[in-house]
Amino acid sequence: MNDSQPHILMCPPDFYGIHYEINPWMDMSRQAEHAVAESQWHALRTNIIVADAKISLLEPVPGLPDLVFTANAAMIFHQQALLSRFSATDNARVKNPTTAVGLQKTASK
Numbered sequence: 001m002n003d004s005q006p007h008i009l010m011c012p013p014d015f016y017g018i019h020y021e022i023n024p025w026m027d028m029s030r031q032a033e034h035a036v037a038e039s040q041w042h043a044l045r046t047n048i049i050v051a052d053a054k055i056s057l058l059e060p061v062p063g064l065p066d067l068v069f070t071a072n073a074a075m076i077f078h079q080q081a082l083l084s085r086f087s088a089t090d091n092a093r094v095k096n097p098t099t100a101v102g103l104q105k106t107a108s109k
Helices: 032-048 090-094 097-105
Strands: 007-010 054-057 074-077 080-083
Touching: 007 032, 074 097
Parallel strands: 007 054
Antiparallel strands: 074 080
């Protein structure tokens, strides 16, 4: 990978869903359609590969439905990871996805 090639962190939506409510947009009675989420995720991954970006994958973890939103966890700036600080109790376990999941389990495109 060269310095100008984008590098995207993704997590498959194996355990994605609304498992708790911490804001008005989260409603456990209105779940996402898992087949649609899977299809959209695979289409996005395909488009990222076609755009010649590198992809690293986090292994999905039961009980951490938000891991699919990897962009919320950190941002890379000048080769430094700037980590988010989740304040909601249910999001606190996703505070550092590299420890929650283990980056040694990543795969590249």
